[in-house]
Amino acid sequence: MPVDQTQYWLMTREMMPKRPIAKNALWAFVVGGLICLAGQGVLWFFMRHGMTAKEASAPTSVVMIGLGALLTGLGWYDRLVKRGGMGASLPITGFANAMVAPAMEYKAEGLVMGIGARLFTIAGPVLVYGMTAAFVVGAVRYLLTGVA
Amino acid sequence: MGVRRRGAATYAISGVYIQSTAAVVGPKEGQGPFGNAFDRVWADEGTRYPSFEKAEQGLLQEAYEIALKKRGYEWHDIQLVIGGDLLDQVISTNFVARSHQRPLAGIFSACATFAEGMGLGALLVGAADVATVMVSSVSHHATAERQFRFPLELGYQRTPTAAWTATAAGVAILGQTPTPLAVEAVTLGRVVDFGGKDPNDMGSAMAPAAYDTIMQHLQDMGQRLTDFDAIYTGDLGHFGLRMLQAYGEQLGTPFGSELHDCGRELYDQKSQDTHNGGSGPGCSASVFAGPLVGKLTSGEWTRLMLVATGALYSPTTYQQGETIPCIAHAIQISRRGIHA
Numbered sequence: 001m002p003v004d005q006t007q008y009w010l011m012t013r014e015m016m017p018k019r020p021i022a023k024n025a026l027w028a029f030v031v032g033g034l035i036c037l038a039g040q041g042v043l044w045f046f047m048r049h050g051m052t053a054k055e056a057s058a059p060t061s062v063v064m065i066g067l068g069a070l071l072t073g074l075g076w077y078d079r080l081v082k083r084g085g086m087g088a089s090l091p092i093t094g095f096a097n098a099m100v101a102p103a104m105e106y107k108a109e110g111l112v113m114g115i116g117a118r119l120f121t122i123a124g125p126v127l128v129y130g131m132t133a134a135f136v137v138g139a140v141r142y143l144l145t146g147v148a
Numbered sequence: 149m150g151v152r153r154r155g156a157a158t159y160a161i162s163g164v165y166i167q168s169t170a171a172v173v174g175p176k177e178g179q180g181p182f183g184n185a186f187d188r189v190w191a192d193e194g195t196r197y198p199s200f201e202k203a204e205q206g207l208l209q210e211a212y213e214i215a216l217k218k219r220g221y222e223w224h225d226i227q228l229v230i231g232g233d234l235l236d237q238v239i240s241t242n243f244v245a246r247s248h249q250r251p252l253a254g255i256f257s258a259c260a261t262f263a264e265g266m267g268l269g270a271l272l273v274g275a276a277d278v279a280t281v282m283v284s285s286v287s288h289h290a291t292a293e294r295q296f297r298f299p300l301e302l303g304y305q306r307t308p309t310a311a312w313t314a315t316a317a318g319v320a321i322l323g324q325t326p327t328p329l330a331v332e333a334v335t336l337g338r339v340v341d342f343g344g345k346d347p348n349d350m351g352s353a354m355a356p357a358a359y360d361t362i363m364q365h366l367q368d369m370g371q372r373l374t375d376f377d378a379i380y381t382g383d384l385g386h387f388g389l390r391m392l393q394a395y396g397e398q399l400g401t402p403f404g405s406e407l408h409d410c411g412r413e414l415y416d417q418k419s420q421d422t423h424n425g426g427s428g429p430g431c432s433a434s435v436f437a438g439p440l441v442g443k444l445t446s447g448e449w450t451r452l453m454l455v456a457t458g459a460l461y462s463p464t465t466y467q468q469g470e471t472i473p474c475i476a477h478a479i480q481i482s483r484r485g486i487h488a
Contacts, residue, residue: 008343
């Protein structure tokens with residue numbers, strides 16, 4: 001019996017090993033939760049030293065980005081994402097990973113064509129569509145409430 | 149010595165022998181089930197080199213040197229080098245050729261490059277009076293990651309069907325001097341594209357190409373699967389090999405225990421976390437040049453078919469939504485008494 005392409009595709013889909021979705025989701029929850037807990041700890045540290053919650057949020061981001069960059073440089077952050085998936089990619093430490101990893105990778109091609117040109121290889125799409133989405137949401141909010 | 153065309157795509161070859169082989173691999177490959185069967189295992193991925201591209205060239209250079217030394221050859225004993233790799237413009241093979249200064253034919257059929265090189269080399273030695281050909285292919289995990297996937301330190305989750313590009317080089321010297329290992333036949337494959345689009349599942353995309361070439365070889369040579377002690381596909385991996393078995397079953401050719409896959413056996417899937425298994429031109433080349441040749445030489449097998457499989461896509465084509473054309477080339481190797 002000849003097997004046509006559609007049949008082969010169906011066979012592939014049926015036999016393909018499944019992703020461990022439940023396990024991945026659980027790990028994402030745990031790892032993401034721990035990163036947020038660490039961020040909360042940093043925030044409290046700044047608040048204990050006299051900042052309001054609003055004032056403390058900017059230095060907290062800076063510290064968390066620094067931590068993400070440090071762990072990327074040490075070669076640990078990719079292992080964290082391997083376990084935690086989106087739980088580790090989504091927090092701001094994951095954004096740091098997406099910036100530092102290309103910087104490390106492409107430094108061999110020099111400061112301009114390497115790091116300069118390719119620093120945003122991963123983070124670029126996040127920024128483009130993040131800002132586009134923010135603009136659209138902001139516009140809708142302005143149209144509905146009149147608050148800019 | 150001679151070459152005869154058999155059937156549509158196969159050449160029966162006589163008087164072409166494997167003079168020497170060598171395999172140099174990275175640490176992860178060395179820790180795998182075949183670890184002891186390679187000529188040299190690197191302690192790291194080549195961090196002593198200024199870039200991983202240079203490390204990949206280092207792997208190939210070392211494999212060349214070991215193969216020459218094992219046979220007592222110097223570079224001037226080699227009349228032609230046929231080789232390829234995965235990197236754009238075949239840079240690893242081309243750049244190493246700066247130092248060896250032998251005539252070079254750089255080739256590309258992705259992870260099927262080694263079998264293509266062996267096939268072309270055997271045809272030239274058998275029919276064109278080329279006395280010695282050095283055949284090679286090489287890949288490096290880190291250089292393939294940056295060309296086809298993401299920066300090394302970027303965190304992401306691989307799918308269960310994603311392949312692990314091997315850090316490995318495999319070379320073989322073909323020549324007319326009789327040795328126990330003869331290249332008996334070569335089948336050059338055609339492109340088979342069943343519409344697979346997922347670069348994280350090359351195994352299932354390549355399985356129909358492997359099937360096509362295996363069946364073509366058997367038909368042209370008038371053989372059956374059981375005429376082989378082992379049939380090794382290149383890098384279908386765990387899932388690709390299961391797809392090949394299922395596909396064969398559907399078409400009325402159930403494979404038996406003779407069917408194996410280099411990529412599937414290069415690593416221990418459970419302890420080494422390599423998902424679908426090894427891939428890359430260096431995968432089938434090093435597994436052939438090390439463990440498989442070892443089993444032929446030791447007398448465990450007398451006849452082997454190596455069917456290296458290649459997914460012929462580039463990052464541009466899959467980003468543009470193209471399907472993945474696949475190819476497989478087969479070589480048949482036998483151990484025989486020396487009739488010098």
